[in-house]
Amino acid sequence: MPSTNVTTIPTDQPDPFVTRSFLEEVVDAVPGDPRLTACLQCGTCGGSCPSGPDMEHTPRQLFAMINAGMRAEVLRSNTPWYCVSCYFCMARCPQKVQITDIMYALKRKAIEDGESRSSSAADAPKFSEAFVNFVENYGRSFELGVAARFHFVQHPGEALKMATSIGIGMMRKGRMDLTPTRIKGVKQLQTILDRARELGGTA
Amino acid sequence: MKPSNEEPYGYYPGCSLEKNALAYNESTSAVANVLGLKFEEVADWNCCGASEYLALDILPAYALISRNLALAASSSGSHSLVAPCSACFLNLSKVDHQMAEVPALASQVNEALAAGGLSYQPGSITIRHLLDVFVNDVGFDRISSLVTHPLYELRVAPYYGCLISRPDYEGVYDSPEYPTGLDHLMTALGAEVVDFPLKTHCCGGHMTQISEPVALELIRRLLQNAHEYDADVIATLCPMCQLNLDVYQEHVNHAFGTNYHIPILYFTQLIGLALGIRAKELGFGREFVSAKRALAKIGKARPAPKKKRKPSKEALPMPQATEVEYR
Numbered sequence: 172m173p174s175t176n177v178t179t180i181p182t183d184q185p186d187p188f189v190t191r192s193f194l195e196e197v198v199d200a201v202p203g204d205p206r207l208t209a210c211l212q213c214g215t216c217g218g219s220c221p222s223g224p225d226m227e228h229t230p231r232q233l234f235a236m237i238n239a240g241m242r243a244e245v246l247r248s249n250t251p252w253y254c255v256s257c258y259f260c261m262a263r264c265p266q267k268v269q270i271t272d273i274m275y276a277l278k279r280k281a282i283e284d285g286e287s288r289s290s291s292a293a294d295a296p297k298f299s300e301a302f303v304n305f306v307e308n309y310g311r312s313f314e315l316g317v318a319a320r321f322h323f324v325q326h327p328g329e330a331l332k333m334a335t336s337i338g339i340g341m342m343r344k345g346r347m348d349l350t351p352t353r354i355k356g357v358k359q360l361q362t363i364l365d366r367a368r369e370l371g372g373t374a
Numbered sequence: 375m376k377p378s379n380e381e382p383y384g385y386y387p388g389c390s391l392e393k394n395a396l397a398y399n400e401s402t403s404a405v406a407n408v409l410g411l412k413f414e415e416v417a418d419w420n421c422c423g424a425s426e427y428l429a430l431d432i433l434p435a436y437a438l439i440s441r442n443l444a445l446a447a448s449s450s451g452s453h454s455l456v457a458p459c460s461a462c463f464l465n466l467s468k469v470d471h472q473m474a475e476v477p478a479l480a481s482q483v484n485e486a487l488a489a490g491g492l493s494y495q496p497g498s499i500t501i502r503h504l505l506d507v508f509v510n511d512v513g514f515d516r517i518s519s520l521v522t523h524p525l526y527e528l529r530v531a532p533y534y535g536c537l538i539s540r541p542d543y544e545g546v547y548d549s550p551e552y553p554t555g556l557d558h559l560m561t562a563l564g565a566e567v568v569d570f571p572l573k574t575h576c577c578g579g580h581m582t583q584i585s586e587p588v589a590l591e592l593i594r595r596l597l598q599n600a601h602e603y604d605a606d607v608i609a610t611l612c613p614m615c616q617l618n619l620d621v622y623q624e625h626v627n628h629a630f631g632t633n634y635h636i637p638i639l640y641f642t643q644l645i646g647l648a649l650g651i652r653a654k655e656l657g658f659g660r661e662f663v664s665a666k667r668a669l670a671k672i673g674k675a676r677p678a679p680k681k682k683r684k685p686s687k688e689a690l691p692m693p694q695a696t697e698v699e700y701r
């Protein structure tokens with residue numbers, strides 16, 4: 172008869188079976204109350220979403236999955252990355268669920284957990300990173316730099332060709348800078364951002 | 375809140391207006407000159423992070439945005455901050471609104487700001503989009519009284535995009551899906567405003583960078599809708615919308631075998647034209663899809679009012695629409 176190895180949980184440790192649910196975690200990652208628990212699965216959000224047909228899960232499906240604790244599936248979905256932040260769903264949601272802010276929170280979680288790398292939209296965070304990098308270093312965005320950094324590294328094929336042709340057109344029309352602009356208070360800005368990073372929370 | 379006569383508007387141009395939307399900045403300042411609007415640029419403002427920073431790191435994203443609010447509130451005697459870019463407008467008003475709603479967030483943001491010697495009291499300034507200033511402060515009557523070169527016969531599709539009427543934290547717009555302020559503004563210039571059912575649909579934002587086919591389809595829908603209503607131009611109020619519809623129009627044509635040629639102009643450029651300002655001062659020529667052909671259509675004489683069609687004798691009586699009112 173095989174011996175079963177039963178270990179008892181020491182009583183001074185938190186019970187590992189009572190962990191914070193994924194739902195609570197998502198709710199906490201949004202400032203204020205995102206009203207996610209009020210979702211009644213009506214589907215208005217998905218039906219209103221411009222990228223709905225191209226999403227792997229509609230916002231409604233995603234919210235049901237969050238409720239079911241399907242952490243990895245949710246964080247690997249392309250849905251948050253295909254959200255273009257148009258607020259159509261939020262304007263129409265009968266329960267005033269703060270859908271767009273939840274999508275942002277899911278993007279952050281997907282990066283944090285490393286799951287965005289397994290998403291079909293794995294490139295998307297890199298665009299945000301390239302963009303933010305210039306903002307953190309100069310205080311201003313810099314289109315040419317972002318396009319160069321993102322497309323040269325990520326898409327050395329068709330997309331680069333298109334980005335290049337657009338870039339040349341933009342220059343010709345005087346609509347693109349060759350060098351980034353730096354604000355005077357860039358040190359002050361960086362101190363503020365560093366402090367914000369230390370504080371971390373989302374309230 | 376409308377500033378008193380002496381009080382200038384605080385002005386936050388945002389990164390786009392410095393370069394890719396230069397035409398928006400040029401036309402705004404030319405028009406402001408004629409109307410006597412005073413805009414005072416916030417000194418040393420920084421980027422609002424667009425829709426990128428929020429995807430990476432929340433508190434730094436809010437701190438980045440609030441540095442602008444703090445600078446705007448501490449400089450000048452102005453109590454309003456005007457943003458011509460819809461994305462900047464949304465970010466500024468979102469942070470202001472959420473700081474007021476969630477005190478814990480406000481105190482964290484202020485702790486970060488304090489590291490740079492700044493602070494911001496939520497609600498201390500009113501965040502406004504440039505369109506709102508024209509519609510609600512200047513007003514249609516005043517604008518139409520200053521029109522010297524009416525835009526008769528120019529068919530304009532008024533395009534609002536997403537972020538000014540949604541989520542509308544300040545409660546300014548008449549509808550999140552079918553606002554009418556820009557329509558009436560264009561009518562006040564003498565233009566012929568076409569119905570544009572997709573007027574608040576999304577231009578795709580940064581989607582051109584994430585998934586080009588998805589983005590091109592969103593842009594195609596808008597162009598097709600404007601085309602169906604026989605619009606000569608699309609009037610826009612956001613640099614991102616302008617960029618996507620203008621710069622990518624050729625790529626849409628290529629991808630879908632279409633042949634759209636619809637110039638995408640800032641509403642301030644059209645106001646400028648109607649006020650008799652020279653096209654060059656309004657940034658014309660920077661658009662990828664040339665506006666020349668469309669502008670040549672502008673009529674000299676007021677078009678005769680359209681005759682109402684008489685219903686046939688057999689038809690059942692139809693409910694009559696009441697006259698459309700301004701705002």
Ligand code: SF4
Binds near residue numbers: 260
């Ligand atoms: S519209 Fe609102 S209530 Fe309906 S499914 Fe979407 S989030 Fe839930």
Ligand code: SF4
Binds near residue numbers: 220261
């Ligand atoms: S905000 Fe995002 S999820 Fe909501 S409708 Fe727009 S794209 Fe879809």
